[in-house]
Amino acid sequence: MSLSMLRYRWGSFLGTFVALLVGVAVVAGSLSLWASARPRVPDELSGAGVVVAAPRYDPPNGGYPTYRPWSAEEVDGLVARLADVPGVAAAVPDRPFYVQRLVDGRPAGDATDSLHAGRGWASAGLRTYTFGSGKAPEKPGEVVVDAALGLPVGAALPVLTAAGPATWTVTGTIDRPGYYVDDATARGLAGGVKYIGLRLDPGTRPDDVAARLPVLLGGLGTALTGDARAAAEPEGDRSTRWIGAQLIIATVLVGAFVAIFVVASTCAFSAAQRRRELALLRAVGATPGQVRRMLLAEVALVALGAGVPGALLGAALAPLLAGPFVAVGLEPTGFRVGFTWWAPLTALAVGLVVGALGVWLSARRASRVRPLDALRVAAAEPRPMTLSRWVAGSALLLCGAGLALLLPGSSAEQKPTLVLGSAMVLLVAAALLAPVVVVPVVRVVTWPARRGPTGLLLREGARVSARRVASTAAPVLAAVGFAVLLVGTFQTADGAVGVEDTAKIPESAVAARSANAPGLSETAVRAQPGRSELVSTVYLASGEPVDAIGTDVPGLVAPPSLGRTAGQSVPLRFADGSVLPVTVAAVSEGPVKLPRDLLRAHDPAALTDVVYLSGDFVPAPGAERMTARAYVERKAAEEGDLIDLFLAVLLGISVGYTALAVANTLLMATHARRPEFLTLHRAGATRAQAARVVVSEALLSVLVGALLGLAVAVPALFEARAGLQDEIGAPVTLVMPWFTLAAIVSVCGILAALGSVLPLLRAGKGALWARTMAG
Structure with a gap:
């Protein structure tokens, strides 16, 4: 029976199929990359x-x-x-x-x-x-x-x-x-x-x-x-591989989470549209368990049909990513991706689990449909909010608000975590409670056009179909809130770090390593007038490595974590393996500091990152002159490149899935609204007028989702900025990611419009409109 339903209602499962296919491909490719990114025997020691x-x-x-x-x-x-x-x-x-x-x-x-x-x-x-x-x-x-x-x-x-x-x-x-x-x-x-x-x-x-x-x-x-x-x-x-592994893990987790979200929303909306159909099955004797098993079997078949090609596609495309991973610094030189048999199999299993989780709640709800609902013909939704949705949404709302109330009394270090946690919880709460606020928001947005026929249809359509509007708005809400909060916070933090680091560099100019060198040589440093910091590593008696800075100090400047006071001796093992007792000259927060000449004598391979100039710069190979601000901005840009890559991957996955959910929801809704279009036609509406209505509804849903996402993300951004200002003790400029916001809303809007109007545009080929007009 499940197979027959798939053949009959294949359009309703198209979004689920694509979501699972892409999700399984992402997981299979990511696992293939992860398996190939394990530490390997260095070529230089391969013959040992x-x-x-x-x-x-x-x-x-x-x-x-x-x-x-x-x-x-x-x-x-x-x-x-x-x-x-x-x-x-x-x-x-x-x-x-x-x-x-x-x-x-x-x-x-x-x-x-x-x-x-x-x-x-x-x-x-x-x-x-x-x-x-x-x-x-x-x-x-x-x-x-x-x-x-x-x-x-x-x-x-x-x-x-x-x-x-x-x-x-x-x-x-x-x-x-x-x-x-x-x-x-x-x-x-x-x-x-x-x-x-x-x-x-x-x-x-x-x-x-x-x-x-x-x-x-x-x-x-x-x-x-x-x-x-x-x-x-x-x-x-090893460090490069660790960075790449974090991106791969984040990609798998975000891909699986968003896939569950898309599958769940698609299945819930599909079950709601099939209410009369499921009621008929109940009326002819189907038990709630049989209905649940049918819906689970349908999604299992879809997951299997999408998972097999998705797993093979991901495993086949993974080797093509080896070059880009090396180019952007996520894997070391020589990285290759081979075939790992368990990667596609694991991805296929993940697809089946994601499909089951996505349909489980909607299957339980759909199995409780009453047989008498088969006689219902009204398109209005009698109860857009279920009890479970009220309870979960209200609980998360209180939890997010509670986290926000903790902000005034928290430390500067705690505020970023509280802000992010509160915002993410509130985003989920807003998605669950969206049907409650859809109608008021739609009335406010459509107020200027309330007297026109299109505005009237939009307002009344949202009133009787709040769940449909919320189903479209919810993924946009999540994507906009997630993107604005994440990108805005990182960009604001980058500016704050630049302010803080520049304040630590009083000199107007520095001699820094050139872009293609890992550091300054000793000859380049000795030629420069000014203060320098040699970067090395020393080892405690336990073998624990500790970062050390060689500078103009009379002895060891130890952090409190070493547990030593001034005048005490600490045995340190230097980079050349020599063990020397070093007397503590002072205790101060920060890295271990040692006399530069002492550190250089025991680490001939150490390099200097920068010299703070007190005179004219002396040209030297691998060195270049720049202002203190330019030096700080370059360091921030080097770190920011990886952050930007992480954000691009995570946002690409989440926004792609969001657009897919929006387009699929509206495509399903348009197919299900044939009686409504028939009524409009009989009332004198043309095909163009009907198309304007459905496109306007789609864009309105996207706008509502964007406004709700901003309502959560923007206050969180202001709180994040306040926390950064408290931490560094200087004003911080709030960065609003307008380009990211515009890109997300535009992509969702275009796909929403296409998903809603494509069934109507097929009229010239004798598709939906022709069947609708025929009754």
């Missing part, structure tokens, strides 16, 4: 059968583990002992360092990849490569490079390292990216060693070698084999 990692620190609150570096003495001792283990051909400490090629005096290549582009020649043996020409580097100033650079043996190669610019001589080429220098030079340019790669004798099993190492290593490290070697992936790549 066993990787020995330094002592590991696991954050107590979760997150990625980190490895603290060995000291030089520990490295030398481990390398000597590991080389004597049976089956080990060589033990090679991995020493990556920053290096970029200079082209016309400017850094070239990817800034992130350059942080670990250099290595000692011994490390080349930890990966598979083919020697093209020349010989290995034997002394300082010699380098082996990737043959793809097109540099002949003997060519001079200008480079930029953390120490400063240099010119190396190419002694050989290989078929792999990177810059390989003699091991002594690598030791001087790199920080501490965290991994030692073991090249094994032919035929030796990595697990056999790893089994011999725990006693030898003691507490100094862990042996990694197989996929576990992915733990040695550079921290920058």
Whole structure:
């Protein structure tokens, strides 16, 4: 029976079909991306059968583990002992360092990849490569490079390292990216060693070698084999993957949530329109359980029919996103997407669950229809608000209002969370209570045209069909409120951060890293007159990594979280693995601060982000002069690019689904209003006049939804701005995302108009109007 109903009423299920198809495709593609985005064994260590990692620190609150570096003495001792283990051909400490090629005096290549582009020649043996020409580097100033650079043996190669610019001589080429220098030079340019790669004798099993190492290593490290070697992936790549994973997770959650919303609204509206049909089934003996099972079976068939092509489509399109993900910084270089069998199957299961959840409430309500409703012929809705909708809407309204009342007494840190939580709860409450406010809002909006025939039809149509108007307005309300609140809050916060950061930089000009460099070299910093901050990492006795700033302080400036007072000594492990007791000079909020020269002496790979100029800027490779405000704006823009990408994806999904829900609801409503159009025709209305009425109703529904969404989002934006002003202690300009608002309303309006008028426009082809006029 369910299959027969689908064939007969396929138009009513079109929106559900498209929503589920797109939703399953999004989930399948996202899961394929997520499965391929797992940490992988670095290419530089792919030839090491066993990787020995330094002592590991696991954050107590979760997150990625980190490895603290060995000291030089520990490295030398481990390398000597590991080389004597049976089956080990060589033990090679991995020493990556920053290096970029200079082209016309400017850094070239990817800034992130350059942080670990250099290595000692011994490390080349930890990966598979083919020697093209020349010989290995034997002394300082010699380098082996990737043959793809097109540099002949003997060519001079200008480079930029953390120490400063240099010119190396190419002694050989290989078929792999990177810059390989003699091991002594690598030791001087790199920080501490965290991994030692073991090249094994032919035929030796990595697990056999790893089994011999725990006693030898003691507490100094862990042996990694197989996929576990992915733990040695550079921290920058790991961080990039984490950012990409957050977008993928958000995409799946938002896609599933909005799909449930669309399916639920579509099924609820469809069930309401089929009230007489379901009442007839009840009249001929169908039980409430049979009605529920029929509706669930219908959606299950739709979900299966949409889920199979959607899952295959998402899995097929996912590999095409690998390039864009790398380009925007969501995945590291070399990211590839392969086929994962469980991704489309999981997406198909999600589609079936989403369909069942979306239809469940409407199926329960529809199963309770009375058999006598089969005799009802009036188009008026006797009760647009059900008891459950009243209860849920009122409860959420009180909850959202309660959160808003907590704002005056909350701290500056708590206000953003309270504002966002209150607004989201109120948006859901407004969507549930929309039928209550539809009629008053429509009367206000149509007041200027109340005496005309179109205005009269709009006002009275909204009065007798409040649920239909609310069904169209609710998704627009949610999309407008969500978009205005989210985009407006982020854009306002960006402006606030710029104000706050600029206030911290009193100098009128700075020497900052150029756009294609990860930081300033020591030579560039020393040439500038002014104050600089060297960025590094130190490790506590527990192995916990702590960000450290090298600046002009007499000793350690420790945050209260370290639990030390002035005059006490703290043992710190530096980036080169050296452990030194450092005396606390002062206790202050903020990052750990150390004398710059001390931090530089123990971290040759550290880079400086900016120098606050007190004199004239001195040109240097990788450095550029800019105003303090321009520097702050660039930093904000770099962070804002990722935020904008997140917003674009989330809004694209939510707005796309919203437009789909609006168009489908109106398309279904227009098909169901054939008797009403017949009455209009008999009263003298032409097809053009009827089209104007339905288009006006559609645009009115979109306008009502937009106004209700703004009624919730705009006050929340003002509260968010007030919280930011309290936090930074300076005026903040409220940013209203007019372009986003106009785009959402325009898209919804266009699709609403098309969804409502298309059935009428088919009249020339003998479709709906011709059948309607025939009675």
